[in-house]
Amino acid sequence: MNTTLVKQNWYKRNEIAITPWLFLVPGLIMFAIYVVFPIFQSFRISLFKWDGLGSLATHGEYIGMANYEKLLTRDRSFNISLWNNLKWLVFYLASIPAGLFIALFLNQTVRGIRLYKSLFFFPFVISQIVVGLVFTWFYDPQYGLFNGIIGFVGFKPLNVLGDPTLSTYGVIAAGLWPQTAYCMILYLTGLNSLDLEQTEAARLDGAKGIRMLWHVILPQLRPATFIAFVVTVIGSLRSFDLISIMTNGGPFGSSRVLSFYMFEKSLSEYGFKMGYGAAIAVILFLIMMVFIGYFLWRMYQDEKATNG
Amino acid sequence: MFPKPIEKSSRTWQLGYQALLPTVMLLWLAPLLAVALFSIRPDSDFLVGNYWGWPSSFEMTKNYGMVFGSAMPRYIMNSFLITIPTVIGAVALSCMTGFALGVYKFRGNLLIFFMFIAGNFVPFQILMVPVRDLTLDIGLYNTKTGLVLFHIAFQTGFCTLFMRNFIKALPHELIEAARVEGIAEWRIFWFVVLPLMKPAIAALSVLIFTFIWNDYFWAIVLTQGENAQPVTAGITSFNAQFRAMYHLMSAGSIVAALPPVLMFFLMQKHFIAGLTLGSVK
Known part of the structure; x- marks a missing residue:
């Protein structure tokens, strides 16, 4: 052979x-x-002091946990960034109920509704850079639409992005715009595949309005809510583009988040502190892992259920 | 259907809804409409403070002509040259990984699958320093190829999730039948599974096109300057060049945002199918 x-x-x-x-x-x-x-x-x-020039082995200096020690005990900017990440996480979640609300509003079959749905989805398709620019002008203290509106109602003009106490909220609001559009489309698809019999049966039993939504509709929308939750949490922790375009972390570092602070430390005019930056990235990664672990666990449960 | 169909409610409520729809839509898109309005104004309007009134003249051709006379076409070309190869590469790789993970039962299948998913969710910053070093080391820093390679690798995570779930939902009997006929496994992939994956490939391509076109972070980490940077990064230099010339900056933003918008409107069905995968059972 x-x-x-x-x-x-x-x-x-x-x-x-x-x-x-x-x-x-x-x-x-x-x-x-x-x-x-x-x-x-x-x-x-993250265990080295390294400016990114030459290789880590020859030019880096091993300093153990010193980067983490400094971050967690002596770095005020890190605290601000972490705190802002928390604000992003909490307020960004508002896009889920907001998206549901718009989806309910648009879930009709009148003429031209398809075009309306597409136009509402629009903000998600354009890049965050353009969203950031659009909102920077929207907030512009001199000729922004925002101040035009609040001036019309009788308020004094606000410099949203120039005010350290408001800047982060201003950027988050801009982020909510595309994110709400995303959640809306998830819910619209969910609403499209509702169990008709169940809904009609509940209606015959006299359920309607908020009670119907809460007890009959929302349980059926659970998969959509789960995906919306996943993408919103991940999106909030990833926020970078909008901050970079709208405030560049300012004023006075008040709108930084960890992802932005990391970039600033390792790759900007503030110097190439690669080791320190890596330590920030590791902390962000560990925070993210908590959520990723939870998502994977949920998916694992689903897999087990479908594979018998 | 929920909420109750509007046709079944009173006539007034129906008319009210018809009136409400365009109003809410205009409010929702107001920031964008403002930019569109800015982009057709003459610069003199900004000097005299006419921001929200009727434009004193329509300068669409002139303003957009300026945009196309700048470095913008270069950046847009770069965006295409980065986005299209990435779409092809990531979709091709994930057709294969999705096939392997969706069709075969073997030890470590779920582990590999979960690794792809987890990798797709990690913060970019944890990859930034090593990926930048790697790209510098292999001489691809500030090239479109360097950016494309990274994008393909990273998008493979998401695409694998998508393709594997799609293939898993295909009728397995087809594959079994082909095996009984004695057809080689790679031919099963090519002649049986791949033709069935067309809708998934379309949906994923549109989605990845938009994701990559809109990428900004990796563009500024791995490239600089006109010869490699995509339009998301290029627009910041464009704006620096035309600082405070709002009519030009607005026109530039609109041009930069246009390709994914067109893609979305032309391929809407596929786009939404891709985005909402897994949100219904």
Whole structure:
């Protein structure tokens, strides 16, 4: 028997075991190089003092947990950023009920409703950079629409983005605009696939309005709510573009969040403190892991349920 | 249907709803409409403080002409040259990973799947320093290729989640039947599964196009300057050049936002199918 035949037989015999790995290899290699390894590298870099020039091994100085110690005990900017992250997390969640509200408003079958739905979804499609610019002008103390409106109602003009106590809220409000559009589309799809019988039965039983929404509709929308929650939490912790465009972290660092502070420490005119930046990234990563862990756990439960 | 169909309510309420729809829509899009209005004004309007009144003249051609006469077309071209290869690469890789994870049962299947999902959710900042170093080391810093490679790798996470769930929902009998016929596994992928994946490929392509077009963070981490930067990063230099010239900055923003908007309107069905995957059972 010649060897090629043996080889072919071996492949044939194990085809079903080998094929998935052949298909996985390109994706896995790319993902490992650009996503998995860098996470571990960041953990390592965070234990060094390193300006990013030369290699970490030769030019970095190992300082153990010193970066973390400084961050957690002596860095006021870190505290502000962390606190702002919390504000983002809490207020950004408002996009879920807001999205539900608009979805309920638009879930009709009148003429032209499809176009209305698309136009309401519009803010999500344009880049956050453009959203940021649009809202910066919207808030402009001199000729912004915002001050035009509050002036009309009789209030004094506000410099939202120039005021340290308001800047973060101003940016979050801008972020709510596209995020609400996203949640709206999730709920519109959910509303489209409601169980008609269940809804009609409840209606015959006299359920309507808020009670109907709470007891009959929302339980059916649970998958949409879950996805909306996932994307909103992740989005809030990832916020970077809007801050960078609208306030650049200011005034006086009052609108920084961890992701922005990290970037500023490692890659800006404030100096290349790669080790310190990596430590901030690790902390952000660990916060995110709490949520990611929860999402994966939920998905695991689903997988177990569907696979029997 | 919930809420109650408007046709079943009183005539006044129906008319009220018809009137409310455009009003609410105008309010919702007001910030954007303001920018659109700015972009067709002459600069003299800004000098005399006519921000919200009727434009004294319509300068659409002139303002947008200025935008196209600047470096903007370069940036837009870069955006296309970054976005399109990324879409192709990420969709191709994830068709394969999705096939492997959705069709075969093997040890570690779920573990790998969850690794892709988790990776897709991590904060960019944890990858930033090592990815920037890697890109510098292989000589791809400030090139479109460097950016494309990273985007493909990162998007593979999300795309795998999407494709695997889609393939898992396909009728498994088709694959079983092909196996009984003795068809090789890779031919099953190519001739049986791939044709069924067309809607998923369309949906994912539109979605990834928008995501990558709108990326800003990696654009400023991995590139600088006109020869490689996409339009999201380019618009900031454009604005620096035309500081305080609101009519031009507005026109520039609109041009930068246009391609994904067109994509969305042309491929709306696919876009929404992609976005809402998993939000209904």
